[in-house]
Amino acid sequence: HLSDRLATVAAYVPDGARLADIGSDHAYLPANLILNKRIKFAVAGEVAQGPLENAEQEINKHHLNDQLIPRLADGLAAIQPEDRIDTVVIAGMGGRLIQQILEAGSNATYKRLILQPNIDVDAVRTWLQANQYQITDERVLLDDGHYYEVVVAEPGTVEYNAMQLAFGPVNMVKNDSIWRQKWEREQGRMEKIMQQLEAANQTQAEAYRNYQEQVAQIKEVLAHAG
Numbered sequence: 001h002l003s004d005r006l007a008t009v010a011a012y013v014p015d016g017a018r019l020a021d022i023g024s025d026h027a028y029l030p031a032n033l034i035l036n037k038r039i040k041f042a043v044a045g046e047v048a049q050g051p052l053e054n055a056e057q058e059i060n061k062h063h064l065n066d067q068l069i070p071r072l073a074d075g076l077a078a079i080q081p082e083d084r085i086d087t088v089v090i091a092g093m094g095g096r097l098i099q100q101i102l103e104a105g106s107n108a109t110y111k112r113l114i115l116q117p118n119i120d121v122d123a124v125r126t127w128l129q130a131n132q133y134q135i136t137d138e139r140v141l142l143d144d145g146h147y148y149e150v151v152v153a154e155p156g157t158v159e160y161n162a163m164q165l166a167f168g169p170v171n172m173v174k175n176d177s178i179w180r181q182k183w184e185r186e187q188g189r190m191e192k193i194m195q196q197l198e199a200a201n202q203t204q205a206e207a208y209r210n211y212q213e214q215v216a217q218i219k220e221v222l223a224h225a226g
């Protein structure tokens with residue numbers, strides 16, 4: 001049984017995909033997809049020995065040794081040409097780390113990337129745009145009090161503006177209520193800080209004007225979404 005977060009990521013894996021799950025830890029995601037007969041082959045990549053052992057335990061427990069291969073490697077170096085991987089998941093890390101992992105392996109192209117950054121999702125979108133991937137789907141979900149972003153990308157050339165990079169080009173069109181909630185909460189957080197700065201007569205401070213600009217941007221994006 002997967003968490004809502006991992007189940008959302010899993011739903012974006014195409015049936016029959018040859019999957020690499022980079023930073024797999026317990027390998028819950030690829031194990032679940034194989035046990036549910038959604039896919040037949042996956043690599044679970046891990047840079048650290050402890051998490052790799054977690055993956056190996058999960059693989060042995062479900063007798064998945066022929067279909068789910070654990071590999072100790074840094075990022076996309078876990079993928080070998082004979083794996084014929086077409087889909088890559090990188091989930092549960094910061095966006096900057098995901099960006100670094102993608103950059104280090106940017107000589108190869110995959111049919112689909114499914115990325116779930118815990119923070120700094122804009123860094124991920126910026127990398128995708130600069131490396132000939134277009135964002136084909138996005139979702140924000142609330143799991144255990146946390147907002148998580150999922151970004152799906154496939155080869156393609158697009159140009160996103162600053163707002164699309166920050167808020168998500170697909171999110172802005174889908175106008176989903178959880179996505180709105182995330183940004184409304186962010187707006188509220190910033191407005192609270194602005195009130196504190198107002199009480200301290202700091203409305204001329206650069207920080208205050210930055211918040212003012214960001215709040216205006218959130219309002220504008222939410223007003224025009226859909």
Ligand code: SAM
Pocket residue numbers: 006022023024025026045046047048051073074075076090091092093097101
């Ligand atoms: N992907 C799983 C999930 O979303 O639940 C596990 C996420 S866990 C918080 C992050 C994992 O990424 C850790 O096990 C860590 O060892 C691994 N990791 C961090 N940097 C990595 C890298 N450069 N290459 C492979 N794995 C990495």
